[in-house]
Amino acid sequence: MKRLFTTAAAFVLMAGAAQAEGKLSVYHWFEYIPQELVDKFEAETGIEVTIDTYDSNESMLASLKAGKMGQYDVAVPADFMVKIMGDEGMLDTFTPEEMTNLGNIAPQWLDVPFDPGRKSSIPYQWGSTSFSVNRDVYPGDISSLSIIFNPPEELKGKINVLDSQNEVLILGSLYLGIPQCSTDREQLKALNDMLLAAKPSWASFGSDTSKEVLVSGDAAAGMIYNGFSAKARAEGANVEYSYPKEGHVLWMDNMVLLKDAPNRENAIKFMNFLLVPENAAAVTNYAAYSSGVTGVEPFLDDAIKNSPENNPPAGITPGVFAQACDAETQKFYDAIWTNLKK
Amino acid sequence: MIGVFLLIPVLLMAVYSFLTKEFRGGVIWDFTLAAYDQFFFNRGLFGDEPPVIEWTYISIFWRSIWQAALATVACLLVGFPTAWFIATRPPSQRSVWLFLITIPYWVNLLIRTVSLKFLIRDNGPLNEFLMGLGVITDPLPLVNTNLAVQLGLFYSYLPFMVLPIYAAVERYNFALSEAAADLYAPRWTILREVVLPVVKPGVVAGCLLVFVPSLGAFLAPDLLGGAKTYMIGSLIDEQFKGSQGNWPFGAAVAVVLMTLVLIALFLQARAAAKGARE
Numbered sequence: 001m002k003r004l005f006t007t008a009a010a011f012v013l014m015a016g017a018a019q020a021e022g023k024l025s026v027y028h029w030f031e032y033i034p035q036e037l038v039d040k041f042e043a044e045t046g047i048e049v050t051i052d053t054y055d056s057n058e059s060m061l062a063s064l065k066a067g068k069m070g071q072y073d074v075a076v077p078a079d080f081m082v083k084i085m086g087d088e089g090m091l092d093t094f095t096p097e098e099m100t101n102l103g104n105i106a107p108q109w110l111d112v113p114f115d116p117g118r119k120s121s122i123p124y125q126w127g128s129t130s131f132s133v134n135r136d137v138y139p140g141d142i143s144s145l146s147i148i149f150n151p152p153e154e155l156k157g158k159i160n161v162l163d164s165q166n167e168v169l170i171l172g173s174l175y176l177g178i179p180q181c182s183t184d185r186e187q188l189k190a191l192n193d194m195l196l197a198a199k200p201s202w203a204s205f206g207s208d209t210s211k212e213v214l215v216s217g218d219a220a221a222g223m224i225y226n227g228f229s230a231k232a233r234a235e236g237a238n239v240e241y242s243y244p245k246e247g248h249v250l251w252m253d254n255m256v257l258l259k260d261a262p263n264r265e266n267a268i269k270f271m272n273f274l275l276v277p278e279n280a281a282a283v284t285n286y287a288a289y290s291s292g293v294t295g296v297e298p299f300l301d302d303a304i305k306n307s308p309e310n311n312p313p314a315g316i317t318p319g320v321f322a323q324a325c326d327a328e329t330q331k332f333y334d335a336i337w338t339n340l341k342k
Numbered sequence: 343m344i345g346v347f348l349l350i351p352v353l354l355m356a357v358y359s360f361l362t363k364e365f366r367g368g369v370i371w372d373f374t375l376a377a378y379d380q381f382f383f384n385r386g387l388f389g390d391e392p393p394v395i396e397w398t399y400i401s402i403f404w405r406s407i408w409q410a411a412l413a414t415v416a417c418l419l420v421g422f423p424t425a426w427f428i429a430t431r432p433p434s435q436r437s438v439w440l441f442l443i444t445i446p447y448w449v450n451l452l453i454r455t456v457s458l459k460f461l462i463r464d465n466g467p468l469n470e471f472l473m474g475l476g477v478i479t480d481p482l483p484l485v486n487t488n489l490a491v492q493l494g495l496f497y498s499y500l501p502f503m504v505l506p507i508y509a510a511v512e513r514y515n516f517a518l519s520e521a522a523a524d525l526y527a528p529r530w531t532i533l534r535e536v537v538l539p540v541v542k543p544g545v546v547a548g549c550l551l552v553f554v555p556s557l558g559a560f561l562a563p564d565l566l567g568g569a570k571t572y573m574i575g576s577l578i579d580e581q582f583k584g585s586q587g588n589w590p591f592g593a594a595v596a597v598v599l600m601t602l603v604l605i606a607l608f609l610q611a612r613a614a615a616k617g618a619r620e
Contacts, residue, residue: 059583062367084366163569165585185388192387204486204568217465218485327365334586335387341572341580342398 024266026051027060027072029253030208032125034286041273047266055208056164057081064090070260073267079252080166080322082121083114091120092257098268101275109252109292113321122271123292125227125283126252127310128319129167132229132239137220142242145175147221149198156201160213160222163205165337166322167223167249168195174247174320181325183332192336199340214239226309227288234288234303241309243316250319252292352600359593367587377594399577399595403602406574409488409563410556413495414503417552420496421503422545428504429511440508443501455494455565459485462493462566486568494562502551510544546610554603574599 030053038049054060057078064075069090077085085091096102105123115121133142138154149172151159161168172195173180178187203219211228213219215237224232229241255274261267273279280291281299290310297305304310325333359377361369384396428439446454462468462484469481484490514537522532538545560575569576574595581592 056583056585058367058585058587062582062587065367088366163564188387199570202570205570206564206568209565216460216463218463330365331389332387334588335389337586338398338572339387341570342402 022047022266024049024074024263024270025072026270027064027068027075027258028053029076030055032076032253032283032287034282037279037282037286040279041270044273045266045269047263047269049270061085064258069258070262072258073261073263074255074270075258076124076253076255078322079112079114079254080324082254082256083324085256086115086120090259092259092261092264093119094257094268094271099272099275101272104275104277104280104293104295106292106294112252115254121254121256122275124253124255124274125287125289126250126292127226127289128243128248128250128312129162129223129225130171130242130244130248131221131223132214132232132241133221134214134217134219135238135240142240143245145171145244145246147242147244148223149175149194151198151201151221155221157203158220159202160204160206160210160219161202162207162210162223164207165333168340169333169336170249170320170322171223174244174249177246180320180323181329183329188332188336192339195336195340205341211235225289230288230304230307230309233309243312245317247317248319250321252321355593356597359590359597361590363588363590365587367582367589369589374590377588377590380591381594381598402572402577403574403599405571406557409491409495409573410553410559412492413499413556414549414553416492416496417500417503418545418549421500421548422507425504425507425511425544429508429514430516436512440505443504447501451498452561452565454497455561458494458497459490459566462490485566486570488567490566491562494566495556495559498559498562499552499556502555503548506547506551507541507544510541514540546614550607550610557599557603 024047026049028051032053033051038051041047042049052072054063057080060075060077061081061084064072064085082091099118099122102118102122105118109123109126111117131142131145131148133147133155137158138147138152140152140154147155148159148161169191170180172191173182176187176190176194178184178191182188204213206213210222210224211232214222214224214229214232215235217237224241226241229239232239255271257264257267257271274283275293277293277295278299280293281296284291284296285299285301285304288304288307288309358369360373360375362372362374362376364370380396381399382396383393384398385391385393424443428436428443431439460466464481464483464485468484469478472478473481484493518536518540519532522536523529527535558575558578560573560579563569563571563573564576572580578592578595578599580586581588581595
């Protein structure tokens with residue numbers, strides 16, 4: 001009996017060791033990587049990839065902090081979250097010698113404020129957040145954020161806003177011309193009052209449902225990400241994505257190397273793999289955003305390459321990245337958000 | 343043993359509610375009442391006004407309790423006759439009826455809730471059917487209303503009402519009703535004086551099983567109600583998974599909720615014990 005037990009234990013240990021050599025554990029957004037690309041990586045390298053998903057930057061941070069560090073090799077935080085995770089010491093660094101495809105990164109995305117010199121992260125996809133309008137319901141002018149915050153009669157009660165504090169409060173600030181992370185009382189009060197006044201015109205809050213409500217007709221206008229809006233259009237909704245005159249939110253999702261990654265070497269291999277133009281293009285063709293890699297154009301579907309959502313007209317107001325406010329300032333924004341949803 | 347594993351998370355939660363919030367999730371091991379202060383006192387948007395009673399969270403609790411109570415009443419009104427009907431079928435048919443009741447619940451709750459949204463939306467089958475009949479000319483605005491949330495809760499938890507009542511009614515000796523009828527008791531009196539005292543434990547269990555999970559539900563309020571206002575469940579969720587990352591406050595809300603539920607259960611148990619003595 002004892003021998004049987006030791007044999008079994010040995011088997012378990014061996015199996016564990018054999019798997020540890022060829023594994024990669026990815027913590028990723030839902031619906032953000034095509035399965036074919038994962039299959040391709042597994043076929044090329046023999047590494048077995050497991051993917052767990054999350055639905056917001058904050059929930060990813062929360063579960064990593066709650067004890068999942070050391071379990072995953074890579075994650076895909078947005079720009080401001082890369083900065084936060086870096087400041088919290090949750091990221092490992094790589095050298096340019098390790099990341100052999102670092103040169104494929106488009107020049108404007110190489111030296112970014114949230115990760116100067118790209119020491120812990122590589123671009124995954126980037127895009128923008130503003131709003132889309134169903135043109136069958138409202139054919140008028142949609143060049144202002146007032147569509148969301150002070151909507152015309154036709155759209156009242158038919159608006160979905162993202163269920164995300166960051167995006168709602170930044171777009172609201174842009175609408176009022178207030179800087180991000182403001183500590184000015186008048187400005188914060190104005191933002192608070194404006195949002196409370198706008199809320200009765202909104203039908204719902206939802207982020208992962210933001211595309212579906214436009215396609216189904218539950219909402220006639222809604223805050224949305226540009227790629228999501230392109231997908232809504234592809235699914236038959238007559239929606240137009242706006243680049244409002246007050247500005248829009250820019251974001252970049254980045255794959256980061258996590259501290260205490262159990263399969264660090266395989267993680268580097270995967271990141272290099274994603275920097276190959278053909279593979280970066282595969283993600284873009286799936287997610288309908290833009291990659292931060294040069295040379296992807298020949299591999300892109302025409303519909304994605306030429307989509308109005310990815311090609312803003314000349315002369316629009318440039319977008320802004322979200323800033324990570326400090327703890328004291330963030331309290332005010334948390335209070336405004338709670339006021340809005342209470 | 344099971345008790346230990348039940349107690350550890352609850353104690354952990356209680357401890358966390360007294361710790362200091364770490365910016366963006368996590369806790370610092372310094373004892374503070376800040377979470378409970380935030381729950382009960384309002385110091386204005388900038389935190390420097392004299393404290394007044396904070397109604398925000400109390401009204402969120404009140405809203406959730408009210409919703410849960412309505413859902414419980416709706417489930418009872420439909421669940422009791424259903425359970426009665428099943429329990430009075432011949433024994434060979436009962437398992438088939440019970441089977442039918444449980445079939446929809448083999449499907450994930452999220453999927454069922456989304457399906458319900460598909461059914462009741464402005465251009466969904468229900469509205470198209472009613473408009474086709476000419477009963478209404480404009481679609482009934484159901485999605486993103488409290489009524490939709492009610493419907494979602496009712497649909498989610500109905501079997502939790504039917505099954506315990508069924509179990510109680512099944513054990514009921516119908517000769518008692520007949521005896522009462524022979525003694526010229528009207529039907530209403532039979533129900534109130536003979537049937538209800540016997541099946542009451544099943545009804546109480548059913549009500550608790552519907553009320554308690556309804557209180558913490560956030561799928562139905564988020565998907566069917568449009569997530570415009572917090573419920574207790576979504577308020578707690580936001581503290582852990584949302585951008586606020588305020589774990590002690592989330593834990594404190596959960597502790598307050600649990601305390602309320604325990605008080606209610608305690609009062610109910612005491613009333614039951616008193617009823618048994620009489």
